[in-house]
Amino acid sequence: MKRVFNFSAGPAMLPQSVLEQAQAEMLDWNGSGMSVMEMSHRGKEYMSIAAEAEADLREIMGIPANYKVLFLQGGASSQFAMIPQNLLRGKGTADYVDTGDWSAKAIKEAKRYGNVNVVATTKASNYTSVPAFDTWTCDANAAYLHYTPNETIRGVEFAWVPETGDVPLVADMSSTILSRPLDVSKFGLIYAGAQKNIGPAGLTIVIVRDDLIGETLPGTPTMFDYKIHSDNESMYNTPATYGWYLAGLVFKWIKQQGGLAGMATLNERKAQKLYTAIEASGGFYNSPVAADCRSWMNVPFTLANADLDKAFLSEAAQQGLTTLKGHRSVGGMRASIYNAMPEAGVDTLVSFMQDFAKKNG
Amino acid sequence: MKRVFNFSAGPAMLPQSVLEQAQAEMLDWNGSGMSVMEMSHRGKEYMSIAAEAEADLREIMGIPANYKVLFLQGGASSQFAMIPQNLLRGKGTADYVDTGDWSAKAIKEAKRYGNVNVVATTKASNYTSVPAFDTWTCDANAAYLHYTPNETIRGVEFAWVPETGDVPLVADMSSTILSRPLDVSKFGLIYAGAQKNIGPAGLTIVIVRDDLIGETLPGTPTMFDYKIHSDNESMYNTPATYGWYLAGLVFKWIKQQGGLAGMATLNERKAQKLYTAIEASGGFYNSPVAADCRSWMNVPFTLANADLDKAFLSEAAQQGLTTLKGHRSVGGMRASIYNAMPEAGVDTLVSFMQDFAKKNG
The missing domain is CATH 3.90.1150.10 (Aspartate Aminotransferase, domain 1)
Structure with missing residues (x-):
């Protein structure tokens, strides 16, 4: 067997011990006689896998009880629409920080659903820095403030968390989640595509403060309603079961790494x-x-x-x-x-x- | 190793030879030194896997060249919204056939986007039959006609394909796709969650006639726009790469079964x-x-x-x-x-x- 050091931006390397465990369990998980891929998501075997993954993630990240953890599909690109569709809640404006290609994509999609106030941008300097917080033109009445703590393409990362007071802070953590400790209570919503630090592509994790969900814009697809997924423990429809299982293995591995x-x-x-x-x-x-x-x-x-x-x-x-x-x-x-x-x-x-x-x- | 006969409605059994191949390749696909899960979706290795899977599906199903094959996320439940959002195209009404729980869910979601004309329903008789075609009250100006060729919950399957003339026929084939030959040219759009006859949950296949896409309702999320996915070969964002790969293995297996x-x-x-x-x-x-x-x-x-x-x-x-x-x-x-x-x-x-x-x- 050959293994390379793969520096892909995502999908990216997975811990070898995780792949080995997935390999060993591929045809028969824990004596069940089934691959995890073959399990009904409503059966007791899979329910235990799903619950344990969520519990481990809550433990690793110290997620407070008033935050929901959702295991969704569609990638961060779907979140670019879901966030305004769910979090605008009758407010006219959302604040966005523009620090790179992914911020810009989030802004472009949000503009289709409401007014976007770009509080700061580093586009003119080719997205090579983080704008100083005291230059941000924040709106105290914004529905939320969205930023991208790590820009995957240009390698720009915030070393600090913006203090937005009563305005919920929303963060695309696709390429930085689980890489360092984080005070989740400072955030209204954290989202991340799995394919960098969590598991295989096709799984998207959303961590959201429970008072923020339940009011969507007219025309929001049912599958884009956080409350629907929250009320159904991410099983309103069949989730990406195998990705969820692998994420669980990665969470265990992180615990082993301290x-x-x-x-x-x-x-x-x-x-x-x-x-x-x-x-x-x-x-x-x-x-x-x-x-x-x-x-x-x-x-x-x-x-x-x-x-x-x-x-x-x-x-x-x-x-x-x-x-x-x-x-x-x-x-x-x-x-x-x-x-x-x-x-x-x-x-x-x-x-x-x-x-x-x-x-x- | 123990293996059971698992009669789950989905996620469901996969061919054992497919699981064995996935197991063998888990840490090193084809000498690449990477798991398929670890591959950049834009790298040459993964691009070859993706293209071969599509080619095999086209061959197995005899998909005409003017149909796009999309490898999406979000399950059939996302399609319930995507279909009206993409296919209403300025028309006021879509026809739906109500033959069970999944039809009913599709109807409920479609009603949020336009007028739904239920051309026939078997609800009164507890969804235990297929309504005779000559009783359907079709609208000749409908944007499309949607039906569910196989109702997974109650086990009701159409033995025939409705002839809808110029009205595009749309079918939720989640639980019947690939189970028997099909004349794809009779359909405007076919969709299927993967977790029954295709591969693991988290992958959704859409086969759509290319003249039907490109006009969406205002407010449709970019990720719900078939044209975006079609123009980007299902790689507008990171697809469910591992599911796509496994689907490819299943397609090869189907070829081996005749x-x-x-x-x-x-x-x-x-x-x-x-x-x-x-x-x-x-x-x-x-x-x-x-x-x-x-x-x-x-x-x-x-x-x-x-x-x-x-x-x-x-x-x-x-x-x-x-x-x-x-x-x-x-x-x-x-x-x-x-x-x-x-x-x-x-x-x-x-x-x-x-x-x-x-x-x-």
């Missing part, structure tokens, strides 16, 4: 190794992102000589370091180093980068 | 064995469904003495025959015998039913 505190220690160390290698390269490699908001999860970098990009990617792949090409809208390289990327993967990448620079510098 | 003609021969034989056992029981077992529309996929039946239900279920489970309890809204028993239920599973169930009747009759 929970979110353990993950944070590891993630910070991995990221620092990589940023240090970039900084120490004497300009051979460069980070386009401001130093105070460099992501722990997505590390974009460029080669000063872009003519070397192709050789870099090809030689890296030969060493089992794959999917390092930057997003098509940015170019250069991007190393996504989510929870499941082993530190050895980062070490191997750093060594390769040093060797490549020496050879081509 | 395609849909082979499946139909097997499915008809399996169903006939079971209905014959019910009919031959001298009233110990009863089918509530009219003889001309008994489903090949979902076989509900009752015991004349309902006091024996519990013993029936418990003794069946001891023989590895599981999930036979009828839907909570109907009671009694239901044996779902989709493509992947081996004939040996039906044979074992029939033997058990005969023994149980002899012992308790």
Whole structure:
């Protein structure tokens, strides 16, 4: 069996022990004689798997009892509509922070449902920084404030949580959830596509304060109503059962790593190794992102000589370091180093980068 | 390893050879060093998996070139809204046939988006038959006609396809797709949740004639716009990659079984064995469904003495025959015998039913 260090931005690596357990249980989960994929979502076996996954997530993240945890489908892209459809609740305006491609997509979709007040944008400086909080033009009557704590494409991450007072804070955490401890009580709603730090693509987790749900815009599809899913324990219809099960295995793995505190220690160390290698390269490699908001999860970098990009990617792949090409809208390289990327993967990448620079510098 | 015959209505059994292949490839697909779950959906490995699955489905079903095949999320329940949102196209009314619980759900959701003309209903007779076509009060100007060729809960299946002329025919085939040959050109749109005859829950397949898409109702979420998904080859956002891959394995398996003609021969034989056992029981077992529309996929039946239900279920489970309890809204028993239920599973169930009747009759 071959395994590579896969730096994909998502879907991304999963912990090897999780894949091994899924492999072992593929035809017969726990003596049930069924694959988890084959189980009725309303049967006692699957209900126990689903409940345990939610309990573990609540424990890991310290989710307060007045927050619902929903296991949905449709990705963060569906949330871009669901959020205004559910959270505008008769208010005219929602605040949005524009820090990158994903923020911009959320804003574009929200504008179809209400007035969007863009409180700050870093678009003019090519989305390479986080706007200072004291520059934000917030609306005290906004239905909510939406931001993207980590921008997957450009590797810009907030090192702090905005204080929005009575305005519910809504966060697209697709590429940062579970990477470090978080005070969930500061948020009205957190959402995340699973395919980076949770499990396989096709599962979307929403954590929402229960007083915020129950009032949707006219025409909202029943399947886009948080209250429907909440009232039915995410089983209004058949959920993405196998993804939910795998997420549960990942949650157990996180507990084994020391929970979110353990993950944070590891993630910070991995990221620092990589940023240090970039900084120490004497300009051979460069980070386009401001130093105070460099992501722990997505590390974009460029080669000063872009003519070397192709050789870099090809030689890296030969060493089992794959999917390092930057997003098509940015170019250069991007190393996504989510929870499941082993530190050895980062070490191997750093060594390769040093060797490549020496050879081509 | 233990394996049971699982008669769940969905999620349901998958072919054992498909599970074995998925198991073997779990940590390393085809020497790539990655699980399929870990692959970027835009990488060459995954793109080849996705394209091959679509090509195989097109081949098996004989899908004409002017039909798009979409691999979506959200289940048939999301389609209940997507269909009117996309297919009303300025027309005031859509025709719906009401033959059971799933038809009724589709109707309820559609009413939120336009006028619904229920052309026929069998509700008064407890959804145990298919209404004769010459009784349908169709609207020649309807945007489309929606029906449910197989009602999963009550086991009522159309043995014929309605001829709706210029009115596009829309079918919820969640529990009958791929069970027998079909002339796709008779339909405007076919949709199916994967978790019965296609693959794992969380994947939804939509087959739609390309001239019908591109005009949505105001307020339709971007993710509910067929044209968006069609223009992006179902990769507008990250699809349910693992489910799509497994569906591809199931399509290969169907080809090995002789395609849909082979499946139909097997499915008809399996169903006939079971209905014959019910009919031959001298009233110990009863089918509530009219003889001309008994489903090949979902076989509900009752015991004349309902006091024996519990013993029936418990003794069946001891023989590895599981999930036979009828839907909570109907009671009694239901044996779902989709493509992947081996004939040996039906044979074992029939033997058990005969023994149980002899012992308790």
